[in-house]
Amino acid sequence: MSQPNSAAPWYKQPWLWFILAPLIATFLYSTVYISAAIFTRDTLVRDDYVKHAKEIKQDNSKIQAAADLGVKAILKIDSLTGDISVELSSDGGTQKPENMTLDLVHATLADRDIAVSLRRVRDGLYLGSIDHKPLGKQYVILQPEDGSWQIRQSIFPPYDDTPFELIPLKTN
Incomplete structure (x- = not known):
């Protein structure tokens, strides 16, 4: 069986x-x-956005003020030493501020944002320094300490002594 x-x-x-x-x-x-x-935390995008009822719109009054003053700047970042230089010019005889702030805002990661205080060395030339070089695409926000005007622009690598022309875009 x-x-x-x-x-x-x-x-x-x-x-x-x-x-x-x-x-x-x-x-x-x-x-x-x-x-x-x-x-994990969600990081906020930095910009001048105001929620009005259910509409979100961007406040471009500071950019318009920079465009009206004819403010332009040339930004240079030395990634070896961390030195930042900004040459500021304006069409009208606008008085240049004593100190300015430069924010290098990473596109997606808030911990990679860099805030730099710039001091005037001579008429139109501002210097500052950073500890580490920026990585990836950066949004540049340049404004005087009083915040009366502002220039916003995107810059892309390589940052080694590449002059970036910062021009306020006129809005309607």
Whole structure:
């Protein structure tokens, strides 16, 4: 008499694991993504946005003020020493500020934003320094300390002594 085939234990059945593997993988991936969503912070985009009722619009009055004054600048970043120089010029005889602020804002990561205080060395030339060179695309925000006007522009690498011309774009 022959002995009947004994069935293998449930955990040794290949079809069971074929069905359970996608379910287990989905559970693991969803656990990772949910924990990442809970424990990481969303960073804010820096700009002059104002929420008015349900409409969001950008405040361009400072850019328009810079365009009306005819303010232009040439930005140079020395990534080896970290020195930043800005040559400021204006069409009208506008008095140049004593100090200015330059914000290098990373496109997506707030921890890579760099704020620099620029001091006037001579008429129209401002100097400052940074600890580390900027990485990736940067949004440049140049303004005097009183915030009366502002120039915003995007710059792209390489930053090594490449002069970037900063011009306020006129708005309607």
